[in-house]
Every structure is written in structure tokens, then in C-alpha cells.
Amino acid sequence: MLDILVLTTVVLSQCAKVEIHKEWRELTAVEQNNFLKAVVCLRTLPNKTTASRGFPQPRTRWEDFVSSHSRAAGVMHNTAQFLPWHRVMLGLFDKALREECNYLDTLPYWDWSIDSEAPEKSVIWKDFGSTGCISTPVLGNLTAFFPNEHCVRRNSNMMNRGSVFSPEQIGLILANPGYNEFRVALESNPHNLGHSLVGGDMGSTVLSPNDPIFFMHHRNIDRLWAKWQKANPSVAFSYSGNASPRSTANDARPTDVMNFFGLTRNTAVSNALDSKSGRLSGLMCFDYSDSITPNSANLLQKRDRHAATQGKYNTSTPSIEDRSNLWNLRPPQQIPTEFLKNWMYNDQQIADIRKREQEIAKFTEFLNTMPLVFQTSLEQLDKGARFGWRSKTAEEAQADDRLTRTLVQAFKAQQ
Ligand SMILES: [Cu+2]
Numbered sequence: 001m002l003d004i005l006v007l008t009t010v011v012l013s014q015c016a017k018v019e020i021h022k023e024w025r026e027l028t029a030v031e032q033n034n035f036l037k038a039v040v041c042l043r044t045l046p047n048k049t050t051a052s053r054g055f056p057q058p059r060t061r062w063e064d065f066v067s068s069h070s071r072a073a074g075v076m077h078n079t080a081q082f083l084p085w086h087r088v089m090l091g092l093f094d095k096a097l098r099e100e101c102n103y104l105d106t107l108p109y110w111d112w113s114i115d116s117e118a119p120e121k122s123v124i125w126k127d128f129g130s131t132g133c134i135s136t137p138v139l140g141n142l143t144a145f146f147p148n149e150h151c152v153r154r155n156s157n158m159m160n161r162g163s164v165f166s167p168e169q170i171g172l173i174l175a176n177p178g179y180n181e182f183r184v185a186l187e188s189n190p191h192n193l194g195h196s197l198v199g200g201d202m203g204s205t206v207l208s209p210n211d212p213i214f215f216m217h218h219r220n221i222d223r224l225w226a227k228w229q230k231a232n233p234s235v236a237f238s239y240s241g242n243a244s245p246r247s248t249a250n251d252a253r254p255t256d257v258m259n260f261f262g263l264t265r266n267t268a269v270s271n272a273l274d275s276k277s278g279r280l281s282g283l284m285c286f287d288y289s290d291s292i293t294p295n296s297a298n299l300l301q302k303r304d305r306h307a308a309t310q311g312k313y314n315t316s317t318p319s320i321e322d323r324s325n326l327w328n329l330r331p332p333q334q335i336p337t338e339f340l341k342n343w344m345y346n347d348q349q350i351a352d353i354r355k356r357e358q359e360i361a362k363f364t365e366f367l368n369t370m371p372l373v374f375q376t377s378l379e380q381l382d383k384g385a386r387f388g389w390r391s392k393t394a395e396e397a398q399a400d401d402r403l404t405r406t407l408v409q410a411f412k413a414q415q
Helices: 002-012 029-044 061-076 082-101 124-128 167-174 179-198 213-231 302-309 337-342 347-368 378-387 394-413
Strands: 019-021 286-288 292-294 389-391
Touching (some): 029 082, 061 082, 082 179, 082 213, 124 213, 167 179, 167 213, 167 347, 167 394, 179 213, 179 337, 179 347, 213 286, 292 378, 337 347, 347 394
Parallel strands (some): 019 286
16 A cells, blocks of 8 residues: 555656757757747736835736846845756746747757857857847847846947856866755856856846846756756755855755745745656756757867877967867856956855866866867867757767766866
């Protein structure tokens, strides 16, 4: 009898179907267009949540999400809740696109590590608009009413030559063994860098979800959490760290309740730790694809390429602005102090972020001494632009991840 009961519980909490989130470039042109149309739809539908305590009434369904995020911003950024809170918000956003705007696919992610060596070259800007006031043929002119009427903007410097995290550099973040260290590193460095790179609305905790790229950036952050969970099965669904911002207490508990300010019922963190648990009425029934690689496979080893000309390979680390070195990796650009202060980081936390930036720069130099072709070298990005992209196979992804782990271990061993 007990066995049957246990079995029933297990079956009930499983997913009928696990939805796979794909990288933007894995979508067909028709699917991409459907997504953009669903974005326009959600920005047109009327709001379902209401005003309260100093926050204006959202005017559209889209702004329900902006408003909820902005009201929760002070408690779920810079705290342990950062990952589960955004995971639930993204699930609700995905559900709204599908149930209210007839979107048939899942919310795609933007794997910016593909564009890490020259983010200004990303195709994403062609599809989602570039700098200044955002405007594209499908999206039209993006206007926001939250918290007051303005055009949704991006930083005019975004198209300057910069750099973000490559998959190998992300490997250093993924190597953190505990939830808290991993969450702090992921949120403070790659997550903040994405917001700071795009700038404009994305540069502000209050305004960032006005920009559609917010949801695809956070889908990617959530993907990295899911990736860390898969790589660390014994602690996959663990949860720890600080419950309130800028605190060093380890007082966060899986029973802590996350507040969504009317977007959905407030719920315990424990319901959002496993993306395949079936919890939250099936909201937790998803996983991620293995991202993309250029259509052209034919890779020359860096060693081979240089052997033909110089008899040796180039081990130098190119500057962030360099666009002539096609094979070596750039360190991710620095997050401006002003940005971090706006996002309420204190001096100690900013010092920790700088320390991490230095470690990543050192790791990058180490990587560049290796006779390897990196998965997202500038040459690869150019190839993708020329020949298009395809989904990475599970075997390719495993091989890349294995190599990254080996490189991280080798780097740590020599420190
Ligand atoms: Cu956020």
C-alpha cells in the first residue's frame, strides 16, 4: 500500500513533457519571427497586476513582468534568491507567451559566449535592434511606460569593441563547488557584465526587463545554473548563502518564500531548484539544448596553422579591442564601478568582483599558451556569420565541457 502511495507521488510530480529551450540561432527564420511577434503581442495585451506602494500601475501584460521584477529587485538580486526567483519569472513569461500570445515554441536563450570575442558582431543585434532607441521592422519602436514613458534604449558604446565570457572562462565560474560561491560568481561577473554591456534599460535593475534581450540573457544565466547542477549531482538542488543583500550571513533556506508581487502566488525556493520536478503546476518542466557551433566543421589546429608560417603558434593574449588575432581569447571586459554602485554592490563586493576579473584574465593567458582552437574563437564567430550555425551534438558538447574542465583543473593546479 505504502509502495503504491510513494509511486503515485513520484508520478504526479514528474513532467508529461520536458520542454527544451534553444539558442536563438537554433530557431528557424519562421520560429524567430513567431517569437518576435509574440513579444509584440505581450507588449500590447492589457496588464493583469495592479499598482501598489509607490509603484505605478503596469499598462501592459509585459509590464506586469517589469513591475514585479522591479518591486522584488531589492530582495532577490545580490542574494541566494537570485537564481530561483528569475527561474520562476522566466517560466511565467514563457507561459504567457504561449498561452496568451499563441507562441508555439519555448523562450530561446542568448548564448553570448558564442559572441564573446566580438559581441558587436552578434547577429542578435540585427534581430533585436542595436543601440539608442530600439527599433526593428518586426518589433517596431519599443516604448516603455514603466516607470514612466520612454523609448527602450541600449548603450551607444555597445558597438565599440568589447568582450564577454567565452565558454572556457565560464568554466572557471562553473568550477565553484558550492551553490553560494557559484551563485555569487555567476551573478556578480557574467550576469552583471551582460547587463552592463547592453546598457540603457538593461543597465538598470528597475528597467532591465523593458528590453526583450533581458529574458534571453536570463535564460542563458539559468541555463548555466542548470549546467552547474548537472555537473554537480550531489549538491544539484542545494541552496545556501545570504537571504538579504550585502550581508555575509549564511541564513538562506530552501523554505524561504519568494515574493512575485502579484505575478503569481508567492512560493518556496525549494519549488524552483529542480527544473524537471514538474512543480509549480508544470512550470518546472524544462531543460536546455547544447547551444551552437558554426556550420563549417573543418577546423585547423592553431599549431598547424602557425606551423605553416612561423614554425610556432602564437601564445599572446590579444587586447579586448583587438580584432586581428583570430585564434586566441580575450579576457572579458571590466564591469564599470559606476554600474556596480548603481546595482548596490558595496566596496568589499566590488573588490571581490575585481579579484575574480583578475583571476579570469590570468586563466585567459594560461589558455592562450595552449595549442588549441577554442570553441568560440573569433575565427569561429566569423565562420558562423559566413556559413550559419547548427546545434551542437551531445557528444560535441560533452567533449568541449570535458576539455574545459581539464583546462580549469590544470590552471588551478599550477596556481
Ligand atoms: Cu534581475
